[in-house]
Amino acid sequence: MSSLAVKVSKLSKIYGNTTAVQDLSFEIETGSITALLGGNGAGKTTIISMLLGLLTPTSGTIHLLGKQMPEQRKTVTPKMNFGSPYVDLPKRLTVRQNLDVFASLYGLREPKRRIEQLCDELHLKNIIDRPTGKLSSGQATRVGLAKALINAPCLLLLDEPTASLDPDTADWVREYLKAYRDLTGATIILASHNMTEVERVCENVLMLKSGSMIDHGSPFSLIEKYSRQNLEQVFLEIARSPDGAQ
Amino acid sequence: MNEDKSIPRIPRLAAPKAEQRADRSFSPLRVAAMIRRYLYLLQSGWIRIIELAYWPIMQMILWGFMTEFLLNSSSGILRAGGVLIAAVLLWDVLFRSNIGVAISFLEEMWSRNLAQLCASPLRTHEWAAALIIISLLRTLIGVLPAALLAIPLYQFSIFEMGFTLVAFFSNLLIFGAAVGLGVSALVLRYGLGAESLAWVGIFLIAPISGIYYPISTLPDWLQFLAHALPSSHVFEGMRIALAENRFDLGLFYNALMLNAVFLAAGFFIFLGTFRIARRQGLLLQIGE
Numbered sequence: 250m251s252s253l254a255v256k257v258s259k260l261s262k263i264y265g266n267t268t269a270v271q272d273l274s275f276e277i278e279t280g281s282i283t284a285l286l287g288g289n290g291a292g293k294t295t296i297i298s299m300l301l302g303l304l305t306p307t308s309g310t311i312h313l314l315g316k317q318m319p320e321q322r323k324t325v326t327p328k329m330n331f332g333s334p335y336v337d338l339p340k341r342l343t344v345r346q347n348l349d350v351f352a353s354l355y356g357l358r359e360p361k362r363r364i365e366q367l368c369d370e371l372h373l374k375n376i377i378d379r380p381t382g383k384l385s386s387g388q389a390t391r392v393g394l395a396k397a398l399i400n401a402p403c404l405l406l407l408d409e410p411t412a413s414l415d416p417d418t419a420d421w422v423r424e425y426l427k428a429y430r431d432l433t434g435a436t437i438i439l440a441s442h443n444m445t446e447v448e449r450v451c452e453n454v455l456m457l458k459s460g461s462m463i464d465h466g467s468p469f470s471l472i473e474k475y476s477r478q479n480l481e482q483v484f485l486e487i488a489r490s491p492d493g494a495q
Numbered sequence: 496m497n498e499d500k501s502i503p504r505i506p507r508l509a510a511p512k513a514e515q516r517a518d519r520s521f522s523p524l525r526v527a528a529m530i531r532r533y534l535y536l537l538q539s540g541w542i543r544i545i546e547l548a549y550w551p552i553m554q555m556i557l558w559g560f561m562t563e564f565l566l567n568s569s570s571g572i573l574r575a576g577g578v579l580i581a582a583v584l585l586w587d588v589l590f591r592s593n594i595g596v597a598i599s600f601l602e603e604m605w606s607r608n609l610a611q612l613c614a615s616p617l618r619t620h621e622w623a624a625a626l627i628i629i630s631l632l633r634t635l636i637g638v639l640p641a642a643l644l645a646i647p648l649y650q651f652s653i654f655e656m657g658f659t660l661v662a663f664f665s666n667l668l669i670f671g672a673a674v675g676l677g678v679s680a681l682v683l684r685y686g687l688g689a690e691s692l693a694w695v696g697i698f699l700i701a702p703i704s705g706i707y708y709p710i711s712t713l714p715d716w717l718q719f720l721a722h723a724l725p726s727s728h729v730f731e732g733m734r735i736a737l738a739e740n741r742f743d744l745g746l747f748y749n750a751l752m753l754n755a756v757f758l759a760a761g762f763f764i765f766l767g768t769f770r771i772a773r774r775q776g777l778l779l780q781i782g783e
Contacts, residue, residue: 341539353528
């Protein structure tokens with residue numbers, strides 16, 4: 250199997266006169282945690298949507314887990330999953346019912362066992378039979394994470410996984426994701442505005458601006474390259490520079 | 496959050512056992528999962544189930560009394576026992592079938608679940624199949640109580656039509672589902688601002704379906720349109736069955752063939768609109 254979990258080549262997405270993503274190419278190693286970092290309108294959600302097959306690229310190619318998207322989508326989707334604050338689970342269904350439906354959609358043979366496992370690991374036992382719409386934001390995030398992990402994906406895409414969470418819960422989620430990657434060797438891609446999160450969790454960063462990749466590297470290499478003290482300062486320099494990267 | 500403060504338990508999961516061919520083109524398991532999803536929703540509140548049966552019962556009562564009045568004063572066709580009640584019940588099959596597909600689809604938009612489903616292994620045609628099956632269940636829940644209530648209230652049992660009823664019911668169910676798929680596609684394409692189409696869209700064909708009057712009542716140019724609809728053949732057939740006590744096979748075949756065309760068109764529009772939605776980024780931008 251290729252050591253590349255993701256290979257994107259000359260990817261563009263154009264809506265009428267608006268270019269959301271332009272000529273983007275990058276590769277992501279299997280088992281790594283990579284951040285898509287950029288301000289509003291940088292193209293993070295558009296890129297994740299294209300990786301998920303929710304959005305058809307205008308041009309360019311995407312290979313996930315060695316398969317071309319969207320042509321081989323049906324082979325790849327059982328092995329990947331995602332979470333985003335911009336989507337919800339049906340609110341009237343209980344947590345258990347929602348997880349049960351998605352376990353079946355992902356073709357799990359023993360959905361009950363898997364749901365029990367996730368309930369245990371993500372501390373969902375006392376809310377498992379509660380309607381999903383009646384959860385706190387922290388609980389809803391953990392349920393969203395459970396849905397994203399229901400098929401133990403080899404490739405996990407997360408859009409702002411800790412948005413709107415208190416620091417304690419956010420920290421918990423980050424540690425869990427690292428633990429998940431360490432144990433399963435899964436590849437994780439997350440879009441985030443949170444520089445501290447990226448510095449702590451990710452080995453690679455793709456810096457995006459106006460739909461293009463401005464720079465990339467490990468958080469430490471970027472901090473060193475820009476002679477800054479942290480990733481936030483690097484981000485601000487890139488965001489405010491008219492030309493982008495150094 | 497008490498227990499949340501504990502150190503995350505290291506995930507100890509081995510990869511869960513997946514179905515051997517999770518990538519298959521059509522999976523009955525995924526269709527069943529979606530049906531279960533809509534059944535869970537129906538279970539979530541008794542008001543939803545009551546609402547399904549409410550309008551058919553009200554309609555049946557209203558038209559039942561109207562029939563009793565007309566029985567004493569009107570023409571032969573109307574004197575055929577229960578023709579209006581049968582028309583009301585069968586119209587409701589068509590209406591409920593259409594709305595059963597469209598509302599179930601809308602539930603995903605209202606709950607912002609569309610992207611989760613579209614990023615999963617669920618195929619669009621499997622989803623369409625699940626929508627049609629759940630629509631059948633919703634229609635039965637809606638229409639059966641009204642049909643049963645008509646027996647003690649008006650001494651009219653639509654079930655006495657036997658196979659004829661099955662033939663009418665199936666045809667209207669398929670036609671309603673086909674229209675429902677088309678309406679769902681329109682809502683996906685134009686956003687929740689177009690959701691009222693789910694309720695009112697089917698009424699566009701009501702005047703030319705000949706629900707309460709023969710198609711010959713319509714002007715010639717409308718009769719041409721009416722004959723292109725499976726529903727008009729079903730309602731003509733219903734009147735013949737009740738007035739002359741015979742099953743018109745020709746009308747049944749007409750309805751069946753037209754339904755094949757409408758269902759294929761419904762699927763085609765539904766699947767095609769998803770392709771457009773993926774191109775235009777509509778799956779993540781659910782709103783008005």
